[in-house]
Amino acid sequence: MTMTRKKTIFTAAVLVILLAACIAVDLTLPSYHIVVTVIKKATVYSLVAVSMNLLNGFTGLFSLGQAGFMLLGAYSYGVLTIPVAKRAGVYQYFDGGAIQFSIPEIFSGFMGETVGTVVGMLTALLIGGLLAALMAYLIGLPVLRLKSDYLAIATLGFAEILRAFFQWNALGPITNGSNLLKSYPTFSHATPYVVMVGLMIAMILLLINSTYGRAFKAIRDDEVAAEAMGINLAHHKRMAFIISSFFAGIGGGMMAMYMGTIAAAPFKSTLTYEILLIVVIGGIGSITGSILASFLYIFSAEWLLRGLDSGKFLFIEAPAVFKNGFRMVVLSMIIMVIVLFFRKGIMGDKELPDLLDRRSGKRGKEAAK
């Protein structure tokens, strides 16, 4: 019992410190500062990585459709939030587009400018998530009958088809074809991202530790036994798939927020692989692992290793070696090292508070001697 309490205190302390640090960053640094950018991008990646972990790590369904669901969330967010006045400019090739309303403006109408905009933005995010969930339901009907690699290929294919579909000119009045969606409202500070993602990850954690989460893990460990013990495989797999996609959709919407413009191009399968990489590095089946890995990955890719592309890394200046593209070479090598030496990722299937267990376990053993 005391162990559980210790863990709770530890977790709460870590969360409070992180949140305080984040608010401090927002108050002291301008919103275009690299630290703010890293926090925003890493939190969004955390959410998507955790949602992917729910499916791949906890339910054992190897799905690679994440980018597709993110795309859906991103477009829903953009299409629903661009101010009406700016639509003519954004949809300049499609006569101002087909949709002539903006959810934040509707809410502003009766809730006041600031509150209305924020509520509208959140609603648009939610709608993006729900659309992704709906799509997951439809895709899941045929696709979830497949197993392992076949499921991965089918979901990957779906994501690519969806991307091509969104670039289709005939859908231009809604998706703006292959042109950018822009001018939609965004959060410029990092704190809203951290708070939103924190809440959603907390929800996923609660789900994983509930009876349904345990059923997911049973399906992962042994499908035959799970079914024989009365767990409806089709129903639970569909549930995991839909929930994962819902959060991926919201993650996509937040990614749109963070990027400032939406195009179909960034939602290629490369994005899914990046997320998969984060999940693997963090540890398949570890939520805190996914979060840690997201921050590490984004921090390295966006900031720490940037210098490798532009001639100066740490204190070494070597413009001849550190040329464009060198960053990716180093990053790939780091990843190989991780894969070779940390087979189970940084965290394995443990969570951060579990580290307390190990230490006290050792102490316990010593005491026993």
Place this chain on the structure above:
Amino acid sequence: MSENILRIENATMQFGGVVAVDNLNLEINQGEIVALIGPNGAGKTTAFNVVTGVYQPTNGAVWFQGKKIVENHPQGKMKKLYKGQHAGEYNQVLAPTPDVITKLGMARTFQNIRLWKSQTVFDNVLIAKHCRVTHGFLSATFRTNRKEEAEQRADVERLLGEVGLLDVKDELATSLPYGKQRRLEIARALATEPKLLLLDEPAAGMNPQETNELTAFIGEIRDKFNLTVFLIEHHMDLVMDISDRIYVLDFGKLIAQGTPAEIQNDQRVIDAYLGVAEDA
């Protein structure tokens, strides 16, 4: 009619040209311990899989507690290939998945232990309780199912106490010794609140002492949980000790049935196990 809890009726299971179970008929009465024995490859596990919904029989039906739960007749390619009997008698298709059958009150264990490896002993049993959960996932996520969850946890605690695994409840299922893993598998099946327990070679790989313990254990849980037990086993000591009745399968066909004493003296059974000299 109301007395038998399980009735397999003219069940035939044919894979391509191979008839694994051939026109099997058997009945199990409330409260009995019935064994299904036979040489390797006789179709015992296939018969289990037909009952529990893992396989759909090619032809025939399964009744549970007076209700028909499984029925099938040869379809498609099987129409031509079908070698069994009673082909025209069944025309309905009833093919519930294993989870549906488990919810009806039939639970099983496996020939090769299939515990959830990454879970603790406690969680293995608790997960088996999931099929009795009445709350939806939103309710479970936001913890409005606290009462049900607490009840289930208390149930699991009590069940583990009854089967003697309470002291290892926080250990990983796979770290238990073999005999206890078997016991845990039975406990997990009991957690689904079955009326009929199907045990697929529960004593496989056990030494004589463990087998004796298991024999006592099966009798004990039958009385304690008011169960009917249907088991497949190769350990004849256990089978003869515990069974009220025995069915013997050979090459998919039922060759004998009766009390342990009758089976021990049945010439066909002895022939099936020891082989018989072929006449030239």
